[in-house]
Amino acid sequence: MSLVSTLIIADDHPLFRSALRTVVAQLLPGVQIVEADSPDALNLAVQEHPRADLILLDLRMPGVQGFSALITLRGQYPAIPVVVVSAVEEPAVMRRALDFGACGFIPKSAGLDTIGEALRSVLEGGVWLPPGVTENAAAEEQEERELAQRISSLTPQQFRVLMMLADGRLNKQIGGDLNVSEATIKAHVTAILRKLGLYRRTQAAVLAQRLLRAESASLAELGSAAEGGAEEEAE
Known part of the structure; x- marks a missing residue:
């Protein structure tokens, strides 16, 4: 060890x-x-x-x-x-x-x-789960696993913004809380949507709400957004 x-x-x-x-x-x-x-x-x-x-x-x-x-x-x-x-x-x-x-x-x-x-x-450098629980999800959970990994790719500041979206806060309000400009928050929201493969701010807010409940329904219920249009509801 x-x-x-x-x-x-x-x-x-x-x-x-x-x-x-x-x-x-x-x-x-x-x-x-x-x-x-x-x-x-x-x-x-x-x-x-x-x-x-x-x-x-x-x-x-x-x-x-x-x-x-x-x-x-x-x-x-x-x-x-x-x-x-x-x-x-x-x-x-x-x-x-x-x-x-x-x-x-x-x-x-x-x-x-x-x-x-x-x-x-x-x-010793391993990964541990209780006996009987496999490390990898079943094939039908692959979409959810990929979404979880995309969430993990967010920067700390982007994750803070995502959590604030769960409360329905506006860019101006989030910017005030984080002491940055509204334009900076809009850029963060756009980056968040792109990283998560979402195209609506409301989708990100719903996803954030589910993240706040460990026993929540599948994250993948949101589905994958079509490519492009990531900035559609960044404001």
Whole structure:
């Protein structure tokens, strides 16, 4: 197993953080364990430890919706591996987490031995899912997987704009929140539509709303937009 110096545990449940801490301490004696119980605490922890070796991320911390925290982490700190730890145990959700850049998914129902096995696999450079859950989606889910990968290609700023579209905010409002010009936001929206293969702003907003719910219906229900026309509703 590669040398590990710092590991971040992000979960709002003290008992579960304690259980994870116990497993990590047994598996990696001497490792520095940093705990975060909220999105703000996680953001601070990663800022203070930008070279952390691994982040264990709960999908359902208060203030975190769906895959937003995972996508933001992968966009801002792509060098830090992230393992999702969640009570959501649907295979499609687990696979989607990997599509969004996670290197593993540990159900909260897993025993300590299983958690240890998962951490060993990930820290050795592997990808871990519970037994019986394949890494690749079935053929009929290929469209959804491709869409998830396109979402992962957004820059951190583009992803922030996409999340604001979910609230129905106008370019001027988003620009004010991000302290940039309305023209800059329009350019971001155009780039977002092109990267996602969509041609309407409303499609992007609906997609963003689904991203905020980990158990949501298929992302691919939006379908693929026809080529061209990406700027049709950028304003």
